[in-house]
Amino acid sequence: xxxxxxxxxxxxxxxxxxxxxxxxxxxxxxxxxxxxxxxxxxxxxxxxxxxxxxxxxxxxxxxxxxxxxxxxxxxxxxxxxxxxxxxxxxxxxxxxxxxxxxxxxxxxxxxxxxxxxxxxxxxxxxxxxxxxxxxxxxxxxxxxxxxxxxxxxxxxxxxxxxxxxxxxxxxxxxxxxxxxxxxxxxxxxxxxxxxxxxxxxxxxxxxxxxxxxxxxxxxxxxxxxxxxxxxxxxxxxxxxxxxxxxxxxxxxxxxxxxxxxxxx
Amino acid sequence: xxxxxxxxxxxxxxxxxxxxxxxxxxxxxxxxxxxxxxxxxxxxxxxxxxxxxxxxxxxxxxxxxxxxxxxxxxxxxxxxxxxxxxxxxxxxxxxxxxxxxxxxxxxxxxxxxxxxxxxxxxxxxxxxxxxxxxxxxxxxxxxxxxxxxxxxxxxxxxxxxxxxxxxxxxxxxxxxxxxxxxxxxxxxxxxxxxxxxxxxxxxxxxxxxxxxxxxxxxxxxxxxxxxxxxxxxxxxxxxxxxxxxxxxxxxxxxxxxxxxxxxxxxxxxxxxxxxxxxxxxxxxxxxxxxxxxxxxxxxxxxxxxxxxxxxxxxxxxxxxxxxxxxxxxxxxxxxxxxxxxxxxxxxxxxxxxxxxxxxxxxxxxxxxxxxxxxxxxxxxxxxxxxxxxxxxxxxxxxxxxxxxxxxxxxxxxxxxxxxxxxxxxxxxxxxxxxxxxxxxxxxxxxxxxxxxxxxxxxxxxxxxxxx
Numbered sequence: 001x002x003x004x005x006x007x008x009x010x011x012x013x014x015x016x017x018x019x020x021x022x023x024x025x026x027x028x029x030x031x032x033x034x035x036x037x038x039x040x041x042x043x044x045x046x047x048x049x050x051x052x053x054x055x056x057x058x059x060x061x062x063x064x065x066x067x068x069x070x071x072x073x074x075x076x077x078x079x080x081x082x083x084x085x086x087x088x089x090x091x092x093x094x095x096x097x098x099x100x101x102x103x104x105x106x107x108x109x110x111x112x113x114x115x116x117x118x119x120x121x122x123x124x125x126x127x128x129x130x131x132x133x134x135x136x137x138x139x140x141x142x143x144x145x146x147x148x149x150x151x152x153x154x155x156x157x158x159x160x161x162x163x164x165x166x167x168x169x170x171x172x173x174x175x176x177x178x179x180x181x182x183x184x185x186x187x188x189x190x191x192x193x194x195x196x197x198x199x200x201x202x203x204x205x206x207x208x209x210x211x212x213x214x215x216x217x218x219x220x221x222x223x224x225x226x227x228x229x230x231x232x233x234x235x236x237x238x239x240x241x242x243x244x245x246x247x248x249x250x251x252x253x254x255x256x257x258x259x260x261x262x263x264x
Numbered sequence: 265x266x267x268x269x270x271x272x273x274x275x276x277x278x279x280x281x282x283x284x285x286x287x288x289x290x291x292x293x294x295x296x297x298x299x300x301x302x303x304x305x306x307x308x309x310x311x312x313x314x315x316x317x318x319x320x321x322x323x324x325x326x327x328x329x330x331x332x333x334x335x336x337x338x339x340x341x342x343x344x345x346x347x348x349x350x351x352x353x354x355x356x357x358x359x360x361x362x363x364x365x366x367x368x369x370x371x372x373x374x375x376x377x378x379x380x381x382x383x384x385x386x387x388x389x390x391x392x393x394x395x396x397x398x399x400x401x402x403x404x405x406x407x408x409x410x411x412x413x414x415x416x417x418x419x420x421x422x423x424x425x426x427x428x429x430x431x432x433x434x435x436x437x438x439x440x441x442x443x444x445x446x447x448x449x450x451x452x453x454x455x456x457x458x459x460x461x462x463x464x465x466x467x468x469x470x471x472x473x474x475x476x477x478x479x480x481x482x483x484x485x486x487x488x489x490x491x492x493x494x495x496x497x498x499x500x501x502x503x504x505x506x507x508x509x510x511x512x513x514x515x516x517x518x519x520x521x522x523x524x525x526x527x528x529x530x531x532x533x534x535x536x537x538x539x540x541x542x543x544x545x546x547x548x549x550x551x552x553x554x555x556x557x558x559x560x561x562x563x564x565x566x567x568x569x570x571x572x573x574x575x576x577x578x579x580x581x582x583x584x585x586x587x588x589x590x591x592x593x594x595x596x597x598x599x600x601x602x603x604x605x606x607x608x609x610x611x612x613x614x615x616x617x618x619x620x621x622x623x624x625x626x627x628x629x630x631x632x633x634x635x636x637x638x639x640x641x642x643x644x645x646x647x648x649x650x651x652x653x654x655x656x657x658x659x660x661x662x663x664x665x666x667x668x669x670x671x672x673x674x675x676x677x678x679x680x681x682x683x684x685x686x687x688x689x690x691x692x693x694x695x696x697x698x699x700x701x702x703x704x705x706x707x708x709x710x711x712x713x714x715x716x717x718x719x720x721x722x723x724x725x726x727x728x729x730x731x
Contacts, residue, residue: 001279001620004643005682007628017503017686087506093688094499094507095449102448132354134395134436137443137495159397159410184586185353188313212586217313 026086033082039065040075043107047079048086050096052103059110068114076107080148087231094141101148121152123175123241128165129158130179130210133186138210142178142230149234162189166196169204176237177223180210187213191221198222205246207236215253225249232257267467267529269656274551278646281544281576282623283610287551290533292483293387293429294379296345298535299553299578301614303607306389306538306555306579307334307600308349310586316355319363326350327370330587330596335378335386337597343604345385347579348375349538351434352423357393357415360422372427387429389485391537392419394433398440398723402465406728420473424480431477432485432537437465438523440723442492446499446508446516451667451696452703453721454516456714458492459663460707462523464729470530478531486536486543486552487527489520494539497636502566509692510568511674511685514635515700518648518670521545522663525652528552538581541569544640545666547576548649555579560603563595569637572630575623576642580607631683635693638683639670647673660707664700671697 030048034041039062046055062071083100086092112119125146129136136158143153154172156165169177177197181187190208197203206223209230218224223246225236235256239249249256274287286299298304315325331348338346350371356364368390375386394416400407404414416433423431441457444450466487477484488494493516499505500513521542528534534552536543538561543554554577559570561583567573574580582599592598613622623642630637638644651669655661671693677683678690685693704710715731718724 001643002624002628004624004628004631004641005677005680007631009628009632012629013633015503015684018684020503021686090506091688092506093449093509093692095447098447099449132358132395134397137447140443141447159395183353184310184313185316185355188316212310 022089022091024091026091029086030082033085035074035078037074040071043071043075044079044082047076047100047103048082050099050103052099052106055103055107056110059107063111063114068111071111072108076104076111077150080104098144101144104148122150123237124152124154124172125176125178125237126154126156126168126172126174127178128156128160130181130186130189131161132159133181133183134158135182136180138230139180142233145230146233146237151237162192162196165193169197170200170202174204176205176207176240178207181213182211184212187217190224194221194223203246205240205249207233219250226253269529270525270549270653271656272653273549273649275548278643281548281642282619283574283577284614284619286547286553286578288533290483290553294375295385296347296387303577303610304345304347304579305343305600305604305607306347306349306581307596307603308351308581308584309596310584311353312587316353319366322363323366323370325587326367327374331371331374333594334596334600335375337593337600338384338604339378339382341601341604347387347389349389349391351391351584352393352419354393354395357395357419360415360419364419365422365426368423368426368428388427389430389432390423390428391432391434392416392423394435396436398725398728402437402728417472420476424476424482428482430483430485430535431473432487433473434488434490434537435466435469436491438462439491441718441721444721446496449512449692451512451515451699453718455519455663455667456718458489458523459519460660460711461729462492463526463659466523466526467530470527470532474531484532486532486534487524488537488540489524489542490539493517493520493542497541497567498565502568509689511635511689511693512696514639514674515667515670515696517542517636518639518666519663521648522652522659522666525549535579538579539583541573541640544576544642544645545649548646549653553578555581557581557583560599560606563599568634569630569640571626572637572641574610574626635674635683635685635689638677639673644673658707660710664703668700671700
C-alpha cells in the first residue's frame with residue numbers, strides 16, 4: 001500500500017477556507033455593536049455568546065430598568081443583529097445562529113409576559129414545504145431566522161396540500177408566503193398555489209427555495225421570488241415590508257442578493 | 265427481530281479493498297455481474313417537472329425518453345454493461361399501483377429489447393420512496409392522514425413484482441432528531457437520531473425489504489443515510505460555506521455507517537446506494553458490493569471527494585440528473601458518458617493490474633480536501649469499520665465508537681500537520697470529541713437520558729421505534 005500521507009497536495013489543492021479565515025474575533029465585532037446600557041448589553045451578550053442558561057434571569061433583570069419593548073429591541077434583537085453580522089462575515093456557523101435563536105425564544109417569552117398586549121411583529125410570513133415533499137430542514141432554518149429578525153411566522157409544516165396553503169393565505173392575509181421543495185416534481189405545486197391565489201384576487205411575494213428549485217423556474221410563475229439560501233429570507237421580507245410588491249423585488253433581485261449595481 | 269450483527273471484518277486488511285471487486289459478487293438482471301472484476305456505470309435520472317401530470321405522460325418520460333436514451337447511448341459508446349436506477353418520485357410512491365406499475369414494467373420491457381438485440385448486460389434498481397413522517401407515524405396503522413408506511417410497503421411489492429432487479433430505499437428513521445441536532449451541532453442528538461433510532465427503524469424496515477425482495481427473486485440492495493449524513497455533508501459544503509463545520513459532518517458520516525450496515529445485517533446483499541458515502545465503511549465490514557458517486561455526479565451536487573470516493577466502488581453513479589437537452593444529447597446520455605468512461609478506465613486498470621495504483625491516485629488527490637474525505641479514505645474507513653465491529657451488538661455503542669474513531673483520526677492527522685483545519689473546524693472537533701466521550705457506556709442509560717433530552721423535539725414520537 002502506498003504512503004497516502006506523503007504526497008505534496010499544493011499543486012492541485014488550495015484551502016481557500018483557511019486562506020480566508022477572518023482575523024477578527026466575535027468579541028471584536030460584538031464590542032462595536034453592543035448597546036450602551038449595561039443591563040441591555042448583558043442580554044445581548046447572552047445571545048451573542050450563547051449563554052442560554054442566563055437569558056431568562058438577565059431579561060428579567062433588564063425589565064426592572066427598561067420597558068419590555070426596549071428589552072426586546074435593545075437587548076434581544078440587538079444580540080441577534082450582532083450574531084447575524086458575525087455569521088455574515090463567515091466567523092460564526094449556522095448552529096451558532098440556531099442556538100442564539102433558541103436563546104432569543106426563551107428571552108422573548110419572559111419579555112412578552114411583561115407586555116400589556118401582544119408583541120408587535122414587523123410582519124407575518126406563512127411558510128410551508130411543498131405538497132408531497134417531506135424535506136423541511138431549510139424551511140425550519142429560514143423560520144428561525146425570520147422569527148429572530150422580528151417577524152411573525154405561521155409554519156404550516158411539510159407536505160402541505162396546495163389548497164391548505166391557499167386557504168391559510170386567504171384567511172391570515174400574511175405579508176409574504178414561502179415554499180420550499182427538494183424535488184423537481186414537488187416544486188410544481190408552487191405555480192398551482194400562485195394560480196389559485198390569483199384566482200382569489202390575492203397577490204403577495206411568494207419566496208420559493210430548496211434543493212431542486214432554480215431562479216428560472218420560480219420566475220416563470222406570478223409572485224415567485226427565488227431565494228438561494230435561508231439567510232436571504234429576512235432581506236427579501238424586509239423589502240416587502242417597505243412596500244415593494246413582488247414585481248419590484250424580482251426586478252431588483254440581483255442587487256438585493258448578489259449586490260450588483262442597478263436601479264431600485 | 266433477530267439479525268446477524270457483524271463482529272469481525274470481512275476484509276483482512278484495508279489494502280485488499282479496490283474498485284470492481286467485492287468479497288460477495290452478484291449476478292442479476294439481464295446478464296449483469298457486479299463486484300467481479302468490472303465497475304458498472306449506474307445512471308440515475310429525474311423526470312421533468314410537469315411530466316407527472318398524467319399516468320401516460322410520466323410513463324412516456326421514464327420509458328420512451330429516459331430509458332431508451334440511456335440504452336441508445338450505452339450501445340453507441342460501446343459500454344458492455346449498464347445499470348439504471350429509478351429513484352421514485354413522491355407521486356409514484358403515493359399511487360404505486362396506478363402510476364409506478366406501468367413505468368416499472370415498461371422500463372424492463374425496453375431493457376429486454378436492447379439486451380436481446382445487442383446483448384448489452386443491464387439491470388435496473390428501483391429505489392422506492394420513503395415518505396414516512398415522524399409526526400404522522402413510521403409504522404403501519406399510525407398514519408391515518410397519508411398512510412405513508414402502508415404506501416411504502418405497497419411500493420415495495422409493486423417494484424418487486426413488475427420488473428425491479430434490485431430494490432433499495434433511502435430510509436428516514438431518526439431524521440426528525442438528526443435534523444434538530446445538525447443545525448445545533450449537537451452530536452449527542454445526532455447519535456441518538458441516526459445511530460440508535462435510525463438503526464432500530466432500519467431493522468424493522470429491512471427485515472421486510474429482504475423478505476419481499478427474496479420472495480420475488482429481486483436483489484435486496486441496501487440503504488443510505490442520505491437523509492442524515494448527506495444533509496450534514498451538503499450543509500458543510502465547500503470552502504465558501506459556513507453552515508456546518510466539516511469536522512462535524514465527518515463524524516456524522518462515521519456514525520451513519522453503523523446504521524447503514526443494518527440493512528446487510530437484515531439480509532441485504534448489496535449493492536448499497538450510491539449516495540451513501542459511508543458505503544466504503546460498510547463494504548470494509550461486510551464485503552458486499554457498493555455503489556458510489558463523486559465527480560460524475562456534479563449534475564446533482566458538488567462534494568469534496570470527487571475522485572477519492574471511487575476507490576472501492578463496484579458501481580459508479582451520477583446520483584441523479586433531471587431529463588433535459590444538452591448540446592451532446594439528452595442529460596442522461598451525457599452523464600452516462602461521464603460515468604461510463606470512468607467505469608471503463610477503472611475496469612481497464614484492473615486488466616492492466618494497475619488498479620491499486622489508480623485507487624491510490626484517486627485517494628491522494630482528495631485525501632486532504634476535507635475531514636470527511638479523509639475519514640472515508642479506505643485505510644481510515646477500514647479503521648472505523650473495526651471500531652464498529654468491536655461493539656457489534658449494541659447499535660448505540662458501535663455508532664458512538666465509529667464517531668469517536670473518526671474524530672481521533674482527524675485529530676491525529678491535524679496534529680501531524682497533514683490534514684489542515686480551520687479554527688472553527690478544530691473547535692467543533694474538540695466539542696464533538698468531548699461530547700461523545702462524556703456519554704455513558706451503558707445503552708440503557710443513554711437511551712433513558714436521550715428520551716428525556718429530546719422529548720420535545722417536533723415530530724419525535726418514541727412509539728415510532730417501539731420505545
